[in-house]
Amino acid sequence: MTSIDLTGRKALVTGGAQGLGEGMARALADAGASVMIADISDSGADVAASLGDAHGFTKLDVTDDANWASAIEATVAQLGGLDILVNNAGIEITSLLTEVEAADIRKMLDVNILGTTLGIKNGLRAMRPDGAAGQGGSIINIASVAATIAFPGIAVYSATKSAVDRLTRVAAMESGKLGYGVRVNCIYPGLVPTAMGAGLASDVAELGLFESPEAAVGAVIELTPGGRLGQVDDMADAVVFLASDAAKFITGIGLPVDGGMGM
Numbered sequence: 001m002t003s004i005d006l007t008g009r010k011a012l013v014t015g016g017a018q019g020l021g022e023g024m025a026r027a028l029a030d031a032g033a034s035v036m037i038a039d040i041s042d043s044g045a046d047v048a049a050s051l052g053d054a055h056g057f058t059k060l061d062v063t064d065d066a067n068w069a070s071a072i073e074a075t076v077a078q079l080g081g082l083d084i085l086v087n088n089a090g091i092e093i094t095s096l097l098t099e100v101e102a103a104d105i106r107k108m109l110d111v112n113i114l115g116t117t118l119g120i121k122n123g124l125r126a127m128r129p130d131g132a133a134g135q136g137g138s139i140i141n142i143a144s145v146a147a148t149i150a151f152p153g154i155a156v157y158s159a160t161k162s163a164v165d166r167l168t169r170v171a172a173m174e175s176g177k178l179g180y181g182v183r184v185n186c187i188y189p190g191l192v193p194t195a196m197g198a199g200l201a202s203d204v205a206e207l208g209l210f211e212s213p214e215a216a217v218g219a220v221i222e223l224t225p226g227g228r229l230g231q232v233d234d235m236a237d238a239v240v241f242l243a244s245d246a247a248k249f250i251t252g253i254g255l256p257v258d259g260g261m262g263m
Helices: 019-030 044-051 065-079 102-127 155-177 195-206 213-222 232-243
Strands: 010-014 034-039 056-059 084-087 137-142 182-189 254-257
Touching: 010 019, 010 065, 010 102, 019 034, 019 044, 019 084, 019 232, 034 044, 034 065, 044 056, 056 065, 065 102, 084 102, 084 232, 102 137, 102 155, 102 182, 137 155, 137 232, 155 182, 155 254, 182 232, 195 213, 232 254
Parallel strands: 010 034, 010 084, 034 056, 084 137, 137 182, 182 254
Antiparallel strands: none
């Protein structure tokens, strides 16, 4: 999205080593922001290096509060501030409700809900007037079209992404009421053919919900007025927009980026 200028902004993107997170980090950098890639995988360092010297990498387990504090501290120290936080890190484990494992439920709750909550917590603390960055900013949480539709095989994932939506709205209200100067929004990505998206198609076919992964993808497209799957840049453009001054009076929303699938 070359029409938006984020020059001088400092961004932290979780799950930035691959997939949607990498695409969002690259789009923010292309718009002029300095970006800290935060990921549990060391491959995030390679992504940061490919962006150039103005960017960085920090190891982050989003389920660990102390780790979050360290990542924020590293971002402010290396980039010189923090204006944009993208809570993208998430996991999806496909299962029929009759077969779901408690351990898998806990993993999704920990990463998708706890991880996002801790991100909001530490982001607000850093961006509010008395924080380490102290200039306000924008927090963008990544929910999913799964929060708005009933797609088989992903009940717990859908529930966690619905929670991300509610967290977003309450965080926006608290930030506004307390004068933090931080806008908080989320986006609902549609199905994107990343490793996670392709894995979901294979998984629901294996569960017998669709005849094949191709049939699962076809079903998604059939439900989508836009007539195609989403692309990484579709989601990245929405993040750049919400991070920018073009969205300066937008807070507390869930923005569907799903080709109309969740309407």
